[in-house]
Amino acid sequence: MGDEPILSVRNLRTHFRTDAGTVRAVDGVSFDVRRGETVCVVGESGSGKTVASESITRLIPIPPGEIVEGEVVFDGVDLASLSDREIREYRGGRIGHVFQNPQGALHPMHTVGRQIVEAIRLHRDAGKREARERAIDLLDRVGIPDAAARFDNYPHEFSGGMKQRVVIAVALACDPDLLIADEPTTALDVTIQAQILRLLRDLQEEFGMSVLLITHDLGVVAEIADRVVVMYAGKVMERGTVYEVLENPSHPYTLALLDCLPGSGGAMRPLGGSLPDPRDPPSGCRFHPRCPHAVEECETGDQPAMGAAESPDHEISCVYYHEGYDETAIRERRAAKVDGDVGRADGNVGRADGGDGR
Structure with missing residues (x-):
C-alpha cells in the first residue's frame, strides 16, 4: 500500500437547488484515498456520505444538484473540471461503483451477462466473444455458481446476495483502480453481509484496487477499513486510521x-x-x-x-x-x-x- 493518494477530495461542496431553498448536502468535505487501501466514510443517514461519493464521478442529478466548489483529483486529473464526455471515460472504467440497492442497479429486462458485457465493451476494445468470456470469468470470481449457465439469467432469477455479487462483477468489468461501494451490505442478512465483505477484501487484493466504502455500520468499518472519515450534516468531523478513530x-x-x-x-x-x-x-x-x-x-x-x-x-x-x-x-x-x-x-x-x- 503506497502513501500517494489515488483520490484527493478537497473542499467539495455539492448543493441542491429546491423550491424550499438550497440543500447543502456536502459542504466543504476533504479526504484522501491512498493506493491499495480501504477508506470508510461513516455517519448517520442524511449526513452526506452518498452525495459525496456520487459527486466524485458526477452521478448526482444536474439540476437540481450542482458541485459549487472543490476539487476531485483522481490520479492527477481534476474530475470536477472534465466535460460530460470526458468523465464517462472514468465512470465505470477506472472508477467502478457498487450501489446500495442491487435490484435498482440492474436492468430487469436484460440478462446479467449482457449487462456485464455492455460495461466491458463500453470501456474496452473487446469483441463480443472476448467480452462474454470476461463476463463469465467475473461471475465466477464473485462467487456465482455455474457462471456460464447463469450468464443468460435475468436479475429476478437471483437472490438479493447473488444480485449484489452481479453488481460487483459489473463494477469490476474494466479492472478499476478505485471501487466506490455505497452501503453494499445494507439490504442483506448478516450471513450474506459477511460473505460480501470477505469478497470485497479478496477482490481488492486480487485486483490491487483502492476502495471507498460508504456505510453507517461501525462493525463493517472495524472489519474492513484502513482509514475512516466521520461525516455529519455535510461536514467531516473526524478522520484517521481505523485504529485511531475506533480505539481513540x-x-x-x-x-x-x-x-x-x-x-x-x-x-x-x-x-x-x-x-x-x-x-x-x-x-x-x-x-x-x-x-x-x-x-x-x-x-x-x-x-x-x-x-x-x-x-x-x-x-x-x-x-x-x-x-x-x-x-x-x-x-x-x-x-x-x-x-x-x-x-x-x-x-x-x-x-x-x-x-x-x-
Missing part, C-alpha cells in the same frame, strides 16, 4: 456513534435529537445542538478547522482541538465531560471488531 475516538459525534453500539448487558445509549435542516444549518459546529459537551465557543462562527489529535494522521473538527484556543484549558474542560464515556466507547469497539479490526 475524539470528536463527541464519533463517541455518540460508538455509544449506539450495544454495551454491557446489551444496553445502548441512543443519540438524541436529529440532523439539522441542510437548508439552514446551525452556526458554529453543526453537531453542537445535539452535543452533550458543547460550550459557548461551539455555537459561533464557522465549523472548526481540522486539528490534530495525538497523531498527525488523526484530525478532529472540534474547538477542543483548535489551535486558536488554550489547549490545556480546553482539554481539561473536555476531559471533565467525556472521561466517563470513553471507557464505554472503547468497550463497544472491542465488541464491534474484537480488537483493532485488522
Whole structure:
C-alpha cells in the first residue's frame, strides 16, 4: 500500500437547488484515498456520505444538484473540471461503483451477462466473444455458481446476495483502480453481509484496487477499513486510521456513534435529537445542538478547522482541538465531560471488531 493518494477530495461542496431553498448536502468535505487501501466514510443517514461519493464521478442529478466548489483529483486529473464526455471515460472504467440497492442497479429486462458485457465493451476494445468470456470469468470470481449457465439469467432469477455479487462483477468489468461501494451490505442478512465483505477484501487484493466504502455500520468499518472519515450534516468531523478513530475516538459525534453500539448487558445509549435542516444549518459546529459537551465557543462562527489529535494522521473538527484556543484549558474542560464515556466507547469497539479490526 503506497502513501500517494489515488483520490484527493478537497473542499467539495455539492448543493441542491429546491423550491424550499438550497440543500447543502456536502459542504466543504476533504479526504484522501491512498493506493491499495480501504477508506470508510461513516455517519448517520442524511449526513452526506452518498452525495459525496456520487459527486466524485458526477452521478448526482444536474439540476437540481450542482458541485459549487472543490476539487476531485483522481490520479492527477481534476474530475470536477472534465466535460460530460470526458468523465464517462472514468465512470465505470477506472472508477467502478457498487450501489446500495442491487435490484435498482440492474436492468430487469436484460440478462446479467449482457449487462456485464455492455460495461466491458463500453470501456474496452473487446469483441463480443472476448467480452462474454470476461463476463463469465467475473461471475465466477464473485462467487456465482455455474457462471456460464447463469450468464443468460435475468436479475429476478437471483437472490438479493447473488444480485449484489452481479453488481460487483459489473463494477469490476474494466479492472478499476478505485471501487466506490455505497452501503453494499445494507439490504442483506448478516450471513450474506459477511460473505460480501470477505469478497470485497479478496477482490481488492486480487485486483490491487483502492476502495471507498460508504456505510453507517461501525462493525463493517472495524472489519474492513484502513482509514475512516466521520461525516455529519455535510461536514467531516473526524478522520484517521481505523485504529485511531475506533480505539481513540475524539470528536463527541464519533463517541455518540460508538455509544449506539450495544454495551454491557446489551444496553445502548441512543443519540438524541436529529440532523439539522441542510437548508439552514446551525452556526458554529453543526453537531453542537445535539452535543452533550458543547460550550459557548461551539455555537459561533464557522465549523472548526481540522486539528490534530495525538497523531498527525488523526484530525478532529472540534474547538477542543483548535489551535486558536488554550489547549490545556480546553482539554481539561473536555476531559471533565467525556472521561466517563470513553471507557464505554472503547468497550463497544472491542465488541464491534474484537480488537483493532485488522
